Amino acid sequence: MQITVNNQIHELDDIAITLTQLLNQMNVPEAGTAIARNQNVVPRSQWDESTLENGDQILIIRATAGG
Amino acid sequence: MLTLADQTFSSRLLLGTGKFSSRQALADAVKHSQTAMVTMALKRVDTADQDDDILAPLQECGVNLLPNTSGARTAEEAVFAAQLAREALGTSFLKLEIHPDPRYLMPDPVETLKAAEVLVKQGFHVLPYIHADPVICRRLEEAGCAAVMPLAAPIGSNLGLRTKDFIHIIIEGSNVPVIVDAGIGSPSDAAEAMEMGADAVLVNTAIAVAGDPAAMADAFRMAVIAGRQAYEAGLGGRQLVAEASSPLTSFLDLP
Numbered sequence: 001m002q003i004t005v006n007n008q009i010h011e012l013d014d015i016a017i018t019l020t021q022l023l024n025q026m027n028v029p030e031a032g033t034a035i036a037r038n039q040n041v042v043p044r045s046q047w048d049e050s051t052l053e054n055g056d057q058i059l060i061i062r063a064t065a066g067g
Numbered sequence: 068m069l070t071l072a073d074q075t076f077s078s079r080l081l082l083g084t085g086k087f088s089s090r091q092a093l094a095d096a097v098k099h100s101q102t103a104m105v106t107m108a109l110k111r112v113d114t115a116d117q118d119d120d121i122l123a124p125l126q127e128c129g130v131n132l133l134p135n136t137s138g139a140r141t142a143e144e145a146v147f148a149a150q151l152a153r154e155a156l157g158t159s160f161l162k163l164e165i166h167p168d169p170r171y172l173m174p175d176p177v178e179t180l181k182a183a184e185v186l187v188k189q190g191f192h193v194l195p196y197i198h199a200d201p202v203i204c205r206r207l208e209e210a211g212c213a214a215v216m217p218l219a220a221p222i223g224s225n226l227g228l229r230t231k232d233f234i235h236i237i238i239e240g241s242n243v244p245v246i247v248d249a250g251i252g253s254p255s256d257a258a259e260a261m262e263m264g265a266d267a268v269l270v271n272t273a274i275a276v277a278g279d280p281a282a283m284a285d286a287f288r289m290a291v292i293a294g295r296q297a298y299e300a301g302l303g304g305r306q307l308v309a310e311a312s313s314p315l316t317s318f319l320d321l322p
Contacts, residue, residue, distance in 0.1 A: 006111045028112050032122040034155035041150040059111070063155050065093070065121050066108020066137055067083030067222065067249075067271035 019047040032063040072192035072213040076103040083271025100284035135162040142181035164196040187211035199230035220250025254290030261294025
């Protein structure tokens with residue numbers, strides 16, 4: 001299965017993987033993070049249930065320093 | 068007390084978190100400023116990047132977070148950024164900023180108003196960064212923004228209150244808090260804005276790039292308090308001719 005994360009192509013095993021698991025694999029902390037899937041923001045409460053599908057475009061952002 | 072969307076804040080100094088040399092420098096400045104609200108930006112997670120987490124130290128300071136939409140060039144992008152920001156930081160407060168031109172970072176008033184109208188309907192407390200234009204500020208207020216944030220000068224320029232005359236007009240006509248944002252370069256600028264009746268100021272670069280950011284944060288804290296107190300006390304009027312403050316009796320006249 002192939003997905004893109006922040007415009008980079010990721011090859012994944014064809015095992016169902018949730019957004020929470022994706023964050024863990026990428027070592028991204030959950031606090032201060034938001035995820036959009038195919039240009040739709042996914043509420044934090046759904047990260048545990050939402051499984052990735054082939055072709056998904058995932059955007060992961062984090063809060064950072066700024067004015 | 069500053070009130071934004073039914074929430075009160077103990078400080079009238081908002082602090083931006085960009086450009087600090089280290090996490091520690093930022094945390095020290097937050098403490099010395101005694102700010103109650105700090106801004107944050109969003110960035111894409113870079114897998115190769117070591118996580119420069121400033122969220123944890125800010126949360127330890129107990130300040131409210133005000134995410135911005137910096138990077139958005141259109142209303143559509145700003146609305147998407149706002150939704151991400153709300154999810155990332157769990158707050159409905161939002162500094163709406165749309166500045167397509169990287170040289171002067173002037174806010175796009177048309178896109179900002181469009182985005183504000185959408186975001187207010189989605190339950191955001193919108194604080195729009197905007198030019199010091201009384202007409203667009205009025206339109207943003209009518210759209211339901213929780214405050215307006217007119218610029219003093221270009222972002223990061225430290226030029227001071229270049230738009231002073233227009234900020235006067237905005238303060239006079241506004242029914243929502245006026246937060247002077249961008250370009251404030253020194254504590255005296257901040258004090259002047261507060262003396263004029265601004266409800267708050269947002270300062271970032273002037274503190275972050277100071278020789279001693281913590282000491283500068285302290286100086287800004289005092290300036291904002293002094294400026295506000297002067298405004299509330301009621302400044303004396305100005306005039307071009309002298310008016311004696313000592314009795315002009317002629318006790319030195321010899322008979």
